[in-house]
Amino acid sequence: MPILQPQDEEAVRQRFESELAGEVKMTLVTHNPIGGLMIPGRDCPSCPTAQQLIEEVVALSPKIELEIIDFYRDSETAKSLGVDKIPAVIVHNSNESGAKFYGLPSGFEFPVLLDAIVAASTQVSGLSESALAALAQVTEDVHIQVFVTPT
Numbered sequence: 523m524p525i526l527q528p529q530d531e532e533a534v535r536q537r538f539e540s541e542l543a544g545e546v547k548m549t550l551v552t553h554n555p556i557g558g559l560m561i562p563g564r565d566c567p568s569c570p571t572a573q574q575l576i577e578e579v580v581a582l583s584p585k586i587e588l589e590i591i592d593f594y595r596d597s598e599t600a601k602s603l604g605v606d607k608i609p610a611v612i613v614h615n616s617n618e619s620g621a622k623f624y625g626l627p628s629g630f631e632f633p634v635l636l637d638a639i640v641a642a643s644t645q646v647s648g649l650s651e652s653a654l655a656a657l658a659q660v661t662e663d664v665h666i667q668v669f670v671t672p673t
Contacts, residue, residue, distance in 0.1 A: 525575045525628075531582065534636065538583040542643040544616060549589045550576050551600050551610040564594060568626040572609035575628065579635070585643065611635070615642035631670060 526534070552569040573590065580588040593600050593608045603612060607624055613635070614620040620642050627635040641647055649657070 524578060525571070526578050531578070534579065535582045537636065537640070538585070541640045542583055542585045544585070544643050544645070546586045546639055546642045547589065547614040548576060548580060548586060548639070549591060549603065549612040549614065551591045551593050551603065551605045551612070552608055553593050554590075566593075566608050569609045571628075572611065572626045575626070576611055579639075586639065613638045613642045615645055617645070 524531075550573060552573050553564060553566045554569070554573075576588065580586045591599050591603075593605065593610075600610075603610075604622070605612075609625065611623040611627060612620055613623075621638040623631065623635060623638075625631075637648075647654070
């Protein structure tokens with residue numbers, strides 16, 4: 523059963539058709555147990571839903587490419603991407619810059635995911651000139667995290 527309703531799917535498809543300029547790569551780091559075998563400590567209840575949602579989104583535009591990485595079977599790749607928990611969705615542009623989402627990007631996070639896809643495609647951040655000027659003054663790496671709860 524699809525996660526996106528037909529009217530939502532059509533709205534996203536139209537947004538992508540009108541706003542996506544360049545190619546976007548999405549990387550989903552998840553866990554797909556072999557044959558349904560669950561190893562204690564490696565369960566990920568939201569991973570199947572996250573994968574289904576991301577696959578539905580990717581199917582709405584030929585400009586979006588999806589790579590799926592298993593967190594446990596390909597731990598070196600996950601580590602090289604800076605992923606330390608699952609599910610994780612990384613939205614990249616051609617310059618390999620992008621945004622990383624942990625957890626299931628649904629509810630209020632879903633529009634933010636769509637905004638990240640558009641920003642990666644257009645390579646336009648949407649930040650004001652003054653914000654860009656302030657960021658240009660930063661001389662060392664900064665790790666920014668935003669936490670969201672449904673409540």
